[in-house]
Amino acid sequence: MTPAAPASAADALAQILQDLLPSVLLAAASVRALHSRWRALQASLLALQSSLVSAPASAPSHPLFADLVAALLPALRSLHALSVRCQDPGLPGGRLRLQSDLDMVASSLSLLLHDLSLLLRSGLLSVDSELSIPTDIVLQVPASAAPHADKSLFVRDAFARLQIGSLDLKLKALVSLLDLLGDDPTAEAAQIVATEGDVAALLRLLDASSHSALRDRAVTAVAHLATACAASRRVVFDEGGLGPLLRVLDSGSPPATRERSAAAIVAITGDAGSAWALSAYGGLPILINACRPGSGSPALQAFAVAAIKNVSSVDDVRSTLVEESGLPVLVDLLASGTAETQKSAALCLWALASMGDHKTQNQIVQAGALSPLLQALHIASDQDLHDSVLRAIHALTSAPAATRILCSSPLFFARLTDLICSSGSFLLQQMAADMIADLAPTVSDDTKRCMAPCIGTLIKLMEVAKPATIQESAGRALLALFTLKSNRKGFVRDEKSLTIFVRMLDPRFQETDKKYPLSIFLVLAMGGGNGTRRRLVDAGSCQHLQKLADADVPGAKKALQRISNNRLKSLFSIGWQN
Known part of the structure; x- marks a missing residue:
């Protein structure tokens, strides 16, 4: 006769410990058919018994524990029924069918034991009942001013439900976790999630096999952790988060999800100690593809090229960038991207040109980079963009092909003159002066004459003490301009x-x-x-x-x-x- 269903979690726990588990353990030790499988099951059953016995007295009042106990009942009943069949010499249903049924129950029991162990380790079952009993489906999100202990309890509870509950419960736990992270002006919540939560479990939800709704919200949570502060970002990286984030970026996920993944990648690669890992995960081709026309939104392209910029100082990245046809992609971004995208693309080219050899510099010129660089220099009003573009052009001036193009452009030298005369940035002025010094000896007298308005500013720059090399740059530029007699005469007047x-x-x-x-x-x-x-x-x-x-x-x-x-x-x- 089948026993009646228990009225409460406490009754179910008593039935498991006093009736089902002892009988199944006895059968596991005595059954002869499928002997090795039953011995393995015996070890799991003993671990289950130990875990249930060690659970606090208040555990049955916790909804997650109650759900686990409710799920254990049918699994153990099925196992008891299988033990009876294995003790029958005729093996009803056949040996293969019996073996298959036993493996299915053993797998289910293993998952339940894993969830029970996780719940016990979380410490949620040990919460003092007089302080807080987490009986809600999902705990209420603590206010930003709530005590650290309340936020810590909430995070542990949310991660337990995230790994144990149903899909609906997991979604609600993720939403509540995002609410906590979203209301986080001081990054305290991100640090609590990183230290008290199971970030590795959160990253597992980024896998392609996860439910899409779970994956999208998990990406948002990981992006919060990666961008909130250095401590939480480091935990994401140490738990292997860069690989799953790159896979999300390379997948057919919704545009917003891919953008958040790319934002997290930018934050992680922005740390010098983590930039090297992008090559190890094979991430550069993924980022290059994300930058290609039509591959995503302008925001996604901006994040992707910013991540490339972050790692462009790594030797392997620079060589792979050329090998993977990344140069034409960077040139396209320079020609048609937003100001932020253009800035990152220009800095990538600067890294390639300044740290590479003449062959790399010539490849950049042959890819057509100078034309959009010069265009950006002429029409852009953003000083940071001027700085990035001028860095790239400056690094290319040692390539003969670039020198020929630049020296044939009076507009370029007119722009350098403007930057020296009107820029408030010593760095911009110094780079412009360096290029005048290097290129002016080979330009026409008319071009030198057109640069005369910057002579007065160059004289003033020779008085500037910092940066240390600005006096030398200004002096070299003046020497180049004073090769023209009219410039000398105009100066002394x-x-x-x-x-x-x-x-x-x-x-x-x-x-x-x-x-x-x-x-x-x-x-x-x-x-x-x-x-x-x-x-x-x-x-x-x-x-x-x-x-x-x-x-x-x-x-x-x-x-x-x-x-x-x-x-x-x-x-x-x-x-x-x-």
Whole structure:
């Protein structure tokens, strides 16, 4: 006769411990048919008995424990019925059918034992009944100002339900977890989830075999953890989160889900200690495909290229980027992407060009990168984009093919002049000055003449102490521009700039290294004509040069000799004429 269904979880637990488990354990030890399978089952049954006995007295009041006990009853009854069949010498239904039925029950029992062990480890069953009994389907989400203990209990409960409950219960647990993470201005909730929750279980929900609704919400939760703070992001990475996130990005998931996955990948690869793992997971081809036209939304492309930018300093990534035809993709993003996408694409090209060899630089030029780079430089108003684009162009100037294209573009040099004159960024000004210094000697006199408006700003930059190399960059650019006589004459007529320049020769003015002021002075004195030299003398340069020569500053004696000789020649010429 079949026993009546128990009225409560406590009654069911008593029936399992006092009736079903002892009889099934006895049968497992004595049955002869399928002996090895029953011995394995005996170990699981003993573990089940131990777990149930160790459960707190209040455990039957917890809904998850009650559900597990309710599921154990039919499994153990089926196992008891199978033991009776195995003890029948005739093996009713046949040996193969009996073996199959036994394996199915054993599998079900194994899953239930796993869930019970997980619930016991969570500590939820040990919660003091006077403080909080989690009897709701899902606990109420704690307010942002709630105590840490309340949030910790909620997180452990949510993860237990996430792994044990039905699909509906898992979805509700995920939604409540997202509510907690969403109301998290200080990232405290993310840290609690990372330390108190089972992030590995959350990542398993990203698998393609998971229900799509579960997977989409799980991606959102993982993205919250990856972007909230360094501690929770590190846990996601340490638990192997980069691989599942890349698979979601490469799947046919909804656009919003792929975007959140890509945002998490950007955050993880932004940590220098994690960037190397992208190649290990084979992620670069996935990111390149996500950047291709038509592969996703502009937001997805922006995230994907930002992740590539994060890892572009890794040697393997740079070589793979070229091998996987990533250069044309980056060029397309430069030509048609948003400002943020263009910035990341330009920085990728900068990394490739600056850290690669001449072959890589030529490949970038051959892919047509210079045209969209120059276009972005001309029309963009965002200073960060200017910085990124100029970095890429600057890194390409050592390639002969790039030099030929740039030197044939007067508009490019006009833009460099504008950036020097109007940019508030020393970094932009320095890069522009470097390119003028490197390229101006090979451009036409008309182009040099058009760059004359930036001479005054370059003179001022020679007074700037930081960054350390900006004085050298400005000095080199001035030397390149002063190869044109009209630029030299125009400079000495600008009293303000000339006064600043001569002040740099003063030994008391220690903010400026004297190397480049002396080099520029020699160029002016040797090739500027009597009018130029006279203005240099009238501005008071001779006394400064004399002091520098007395101090044996390299180049000072030669400059003094040049200006003095020309001054004497000028005086003799005037006297002879008189």
